[in-house]
Amino acid sequence: MTREVLRVGALLGATLAVCSTLVRAAPPALGPEETLRRYLAALKDGKADVVYELSSTAMRRGKDKEAWVKEQRALMAAAEVKILDFQVQPAKVEGEKAYVPDLLTAQDKFLNQLGVPEYELYTLVKEDGAWRIDSQTDVEPQDVPKWFPHARAAGGAQPSSEPRAH
Secondary structure, X not given: OHHXXXXXXXXXXXXXXXXXXXXXXXXXXXXXHHHHHHHHHHHHOOOHHHHHHOEOHHHHOOOOHHHHHHHHHHHHHHHOOEEEEEEEOOOEEEOOEEEEEEEEEEXXXXXXXXXXXXXXXXXXXXXXXXXXXXXXXEOOHHHHHHHOOOOOOHHHOOOOOOOOOO
């Protein structure tokens, strides 16, 4: 019986040590602003696989990772998208949903050839305890002061109510 007690004790100790290491190694949950920063940085760097992981189930439109990543890479290449800069603003969190404004400077061959700054609003949702990008729209000129209180004027941006695929 003593050997069995020692064996069970050793097994229990090893299990606790592994669990303790796993708990310490788990990264902290990202807030909405940091989630958006990582999402935009991944877009800028062409890391569609990271963008997929930070996107909501709805944003993935039921596609598996391989198909979605391939599609996103093709869309970004076809549009010749170049993200030059982004400035993530403070989020407004409402339960399991967050709204995060961003001032994006990017160029593409269809909608913004000049790289005019764009006022964007991202909606994030909580899925499995993590914030995920759910949608993106451009902020209309009359709404810029609401989401970007320090903006002098919305005249420099070319807002549109059309959501864009990222």
